[in-house]
Amino acid sequence: xxxxxxxxxxxxxxxxxxxxxxxxxxxxxxxxxxxxxxxxxxxxxxxxxxxxxxxxxxxxxxxxxxxxxxxxxxxxxxxxxxxxxxxxxxxxxxxxxxxxxxxxxxxxxxxxxxxxxxxxxxxxxxxxxxxxxxxxxxxxxxxxxxxxxxxxxxxxxxxxxxxxxxxxxxxxxxxxxxxxxxxxxxxxxxxxxxxxxxxxxxxxxxxxxxxxxxxxxxxxxxxxxxxxxxxxxxxxxxxxxxxxxxxxxxxxxxxxxxxxxxxxxxxxxxxxxxxxxxxxxxxxxxxxxxxxxxxxxxxxxxxxxxxxxxxxxxxxxxxxxxxxxxxxxxxxxxxxxxxxxxxxxxxxxxxxxx
Amino acid sequence: xxxxxxxxxxxxxxxxxxxxxxxxxxxxxxxxxxxxxxxxxxxxxxxxxxxxxxxxxxxxxxxxxxxxxxxxxxxxxxxxxxxxxxxxxxxxxxxxxxxxxxxxxxxxxxxxxxxxxxxxxxxxxxxxxxxxxxxxxxxxxxxxxxxxxxxxxxxxxxxxxxxxxxxxxxxxxxxxxxxxxxxxxxxxxxxxxxxxxxxxxxxxxxxxxxxxxxxxxxxxxxxxxxxxxxxxxxxxxxxxxxxxxxxxxxxxxxxxxxxxxxxxxxxxxxxxxxxxxxxxxxxxxxxxxxxxxxxxxxxxxxxxxxxxxxxxxxxxxxxxxxxxxxxxxxxxxxxxxxxxxxxxxxxxxxxxxxxxxxxxxxxxxxxxxxxxxxxxxxxxxxxxxxxxxxxxxxxxxxxxxxxxxxxxxxxxxxxxxxxxxxxxxxxxxxxxxxxxxxxxxxxxxxxxxxxxxxxxxxxxxxxxxxxxxxxxxxxxxxxxxxxxxxxxxxxxxxxxxxxxxxxxxx
Numbered sequence: 001x002x003x004x005x006x007x008x009x010x011x012x013x014x015x016x017x018x019x020x021x022x023x024x025x026x027x028x029x030x031x032x033x034x035x036x037x038x039x040x041x042x043x044x045x046x047x048x049x050x051x052x053x054x055x056x057x058x059x060x061x062x063x064x065x066x067x068x069x070x071x072x073x074x075x076x077x078x079x080x081x082x083x084x085x086x087x088x089x090x091x092x093x094x095x096x097x098x099x100x101x102x103x104x105x106x107x108x109x110x111x112x113x114x115x116x117x118x119x120x121x122x123x124x125x126x127x128x129x130x131x132x133x134x135x136x137x138x139x140x141x142x143x144x145x146x147x148x149x150x151x152x153x154x155x156x157x158x159x160x161x162x163x164x165x166x167x168x169x170x171x172x173x174x175x176x177x178x179x180x181x182x183x184x185x186x187x188x189x190x191x192x193x194x195x196x197x198x199x200x201x202x203x204x205x206x207x208x209x210x211x212x213x214x215x216x217x218x219x220x221x222x223x224x225x226x227x228x229x230x231x232x233x234x235x236x237x238x239x240x241x242x243x244x245x246x247x248x249x250x251x252x253x254x255x256x257x258x259x260x261x262x263x264x265x266x267x268x269x270x271x272x273x274x275x276x277x278x279x280x281x282x283x284x285x286x287x288x289x290x291x292x293x294x295x296x297x298x299x300x301x302x303x304x305x306x307x308x309x310x311x312x313x314x315x316x317x318x319x320x321x322x323x324x325x326x327x328x329x330x331x332x333x334x335x336x337x338x339x340x341x342x343x344x345x346x347x348x349x350x351x352x353x354x
Numbered sequence: 355x356x357x358x359x360x361x362x363x364x365x366x367x368x369x370x371x372x373x374x375x376x377x378x379x380x381x382x383x384x385x386x387x388x389x390x391x392x393x394x395x396x397x398x399x400x401x402x403x404x405x406x407x408x409x410x411x412x413x414x415x416x417x418x419x420x421x422x423x424x425x426x427x428x429x430x431x432x433x434x435x436x437x438x439x440x441x442x443x444x445x446x447x448x449x450x451x452x453x454x455x456x457x458x459x460x461x462x463x464x465x466x467x468x469x470x471x472x473x474x475x476x477x478x479x480x481x482x483x484x485x486x487x488x489x490x491x492x493x494x495x496x497x498x499x500x501x502x503x504x505x506x507x508x509x510x511x512x513x514x515x516x517x518x519x520x521x522x523x524x525x526x527x528x529x530x531x532x533x534x535x536x537x538x539x540x541x542x543x544x545x546x547x548x549x550x551x552x553x554x555x556x557x558x559x560x561x562x563x564x565x566x567x568x569x570x571x572x573x574x575x576x577x578x579x580x581x582x583x584x585x586x587x588x589x590x591x592x593x594x595x596x597x598x599x600x601x602x603x604x605x606x607x608x609x610x611x612x613x614x615x616x617x618x619x620x621x622x623x624x625x626x627x628x629x630x631x632x633x634x635x636x637x638x639x640x641x642x643x644x645x646x647x648x649x650x651x652x653x654x655x656x657x658x659x660x661x662x663x664x665x666x667x668x669x670x671x672x673x674x675x676x677x678x679x680x681x682x683x684x685x686x687x688x689x690x691x692x693x694x695x696x697x698x699x700x701x702x703x704x705x706x707x708x709x710x711x712x713x714x715x716x717x718x719x720x721x722x723x724x725x726x727x728x729x730x731x732x733x734x735x736x737x738x739x740x741x742x743x744x745x746x747x748x749x750x751x752x753x754x755x756x757x758x759x760x761x762x763x764x765x766x767x768x769x770x771x772x773x774x775x776x777x778x779x780x781x782x783x784x785x786x787x788x789x790x791x792x793x794x795x796x797x798x799x800x801x802x803x804x805x806x807x808x809x810x811x812x813x814x815x816x817x818x819x820x821x822x823x824x825x826x827x828x829x830x831x832x833x834x835x836x837x838x839x840x841x842x843x844x845x846x847x848x849x850x851x852x853x854x855x856x857x858x859x860x
Contacts, residue, residue: 121720121721149721149722150721180722315555316555326555327555327850330854331849331850331853332849334852335845338812338813338849344856346704346744347711347712347744347746347747
């Protein structure tokens with residue numbers, strides 16, 4: 001059983017109060033001086049701060065706290081408070097959450113953390129790139145991201161198999177947004193780490209994404225933006241990270257691609273270009289590792305080279321360039337796809353990913 | 355005097371013999387029918403009375419009782435009119451000397467005594483021949499349909515008087531000559547693959563689909579020629595054999611949609627609108643169960659345009675017939691089984707706005723919208739569609755070499771070759787195409803080399819396929835190998851088969 005000190009317990013109680021807004025908690029805490037005093041004399045400080053009576057008394061507070069701790073124990077949740085020894089130092093640069101509720105592998109907090117984000121509409125090639133880069137990153141970092149579709153999910157798929165994934169939720173741990181990703185969330189809770197600053201039962205609100213992004217930026221050493229339109233949550237994370245003095249990496253895009261406007265804008269403002277995982281590793285002095293080579297047949301080599309030169313091509317055009325029947329090109333492409341070198345982009349087009 | 359005349363009723367695709375017994379007694383004139391006749395049969399009273407009068411024959415002013423045996427079978431339709439009239443004449447001693455035993459009488463009467471055609475004649479004739487009847491009198495308007503039944507004397511009659519004269523030997527009717535079955539040379543369809551512009555991938559896919567009898571889904575933005583491609587399917591399908599034609603004709607005859615020729619000479623191409631109900635799709639009805647669209651498409655193509663627009667329940671109902679090739683419909687009136695081995699061809703847009711994956715147009719749908727749209731097609735249904743191909747709007751300028759446009763005839767020759775290989779392979783099994791293979795046949799005819807097996811396993815893990823999808827991929831690979839003329843399924847065949855499965859992840 002996780003042991004919490006009296007002071008920690010008081011903090012956990014404060015942060016698990018759904019009725020209080022984050023700024024109200026801060027005001028109360030400042031008034032009381034320390035969490036234990038606030039816990040003991042909550043009504044007094046509440047009345048003083050908001051000039052209205054609070055509906056709570058010490059005995060019911062204690063009961064609530066005990067019930068809360070028992071519930072957390074039962075569900076396998078834990079709380080990391082600002083007073084805990086493993087509270088991430090880097091997070092204190094951000095407007096630090098008093099308590100982070102978590103589920104899963106708590107030890108991931110001690111690792112070097114790298115953040116991978118992307119907007120919900122991420123092109124298939126970028127998603128595949130994100131998955132691969134997150135997989136490669138997970139050898140040296142714990143990867144932190146959200147839980148939305150698109151870029152976030154790509155990073156999840158990449159880093160989760162190695163168990164080095166932290167997902168920060170914009171809602172209570174027992175909620176899931178988007179609901180369709182409940183099974184993914186479950187999986188992360190088992191092999192990775194789920195974090196949230198929100199009390200249980202707290203639903204997602206419009207501003208909670210913004211608040212969550214500051215935690216992403218605060219936890220990590222650097223951020224990679226897989227895709228970001230002109231206005232995107234991924235950009236908020238990147239900008240916050242800049243504020244905290246983190247490194248920002250972005251995937252370059254064609255000028256006209258709407259999903260890449262934000263990425264290109266970041267690059268213009270001096271973000272690092274990231275086209276392979278070594279670009280990130282270089283920044284932190286990590287030496288390249290030799291990769292296992294895949295062997296290609298003659299036809300595969302030919303098709304791959306053409307696609308590699310063009311980036312993205314229609315199967316029929318590709319077949320014409322390679323001088324083979326379309327169905328043969330299609331077969332070769334699906335062979336390359338299984339080898340992880342190309343990816344279907346929709347509309348019978350294929351994109352090169354390596 | 356009692357007269358017994360044989361007539362036939364239909365139950366599904368089977369004819370059931372019905373004896374029409376008539377007794378004319380002395381007494382107060384009356385006219386009763388017993389033996390579960392439905393309204394249409396009861397109304398025949400008036401038709402028969404007028405037809406007799408207007409043919410210059412006598413309607414007996416006696417106490418008449420007509421019984422239909424077996425008494426527990428519900429008799430429906432107007433096909434009994436002729437049998438009732440003849441039995442009345444026989445019972446009232448107006449047909450003395452005529453031999454009416456072992457003759458089956460079929461036909462509806464007009465008030466002036468003319469014979470009107472009945473639906474479902476061919477299945478009745480086939481059943482009756484199986485029961486040992488070889489002499490039939492049928493309406494002249496049904497002659498075209500009837501003449502395909504060999505080994506029987508079939509007399510087409512214009513009206514009741516002609517029947518009477520024939521029976522009494524005054525003016526014998528010439529029996530029908532058995533017609534030779536000839537395949538339609540399809541002048542009536544203007545579709546041809548040579549008019550399809552571009553779409554090399556989809557062309558290949560429909561070739562494979564037809565060669566192996568596989569189901570096909572075409573996904574693509576509006577206006578890229580999905581419907582056009584689908585309309586070309588019948589033009590490259592193998593010609594009907596007489597047995598197939600007969601089986602299809604039976605269904606179409608029961609449904610009453612048989613054309614002028616009297617036999618189906620072209621593979622059916624059914625395109626039910628997406629407002630179709632489950633009953634219209636699968637078959638059904640109050641008491642008589644009519645064949646649905648899937649049975650009418652038996653031996654041909656069922657084309658579902660805009661697949662997600664169909665009602666979910668209607669689509670799900672297709673799952674079991676897609677596997678079994680037949681459908682059993684149960685109603686209060688009985689349980690009927692109709693064959694429904696059709697090739698499913700469906701088309702849909704990739705997303706609500708239609709532009710997902712388009713080269714030059716922007717898709718404005720959110721991921722959730724696209725997911726919702728595609729969710730309308732359930733996984734199990736998608737599993738049963740072997741070939742899923744994207745139809746795109748690639749422009750001509752991208753293809754410089756000027757594409758080779760094959761016409762349907764050339765493609766059909768290749769399909770015929772592949773079908774021939776399959777016929778030889780399945781000569782000892784009750785199968786026609788690769789798509790119909792079960793587990794046992796998969797084991798026998800689709801052994802994969804080690805390399806192919808590895809490929810399939812990797813594809814499996816990557817695409818998260820079901821066991822059924824795996825079997826379907828192997829079947830498609832078998833067909834591709836057949837088109838290639840290869841005995842063994844090679845890696846390239848497996849790769850190509852895998853390329854025709856869209857991942858339904860976004």
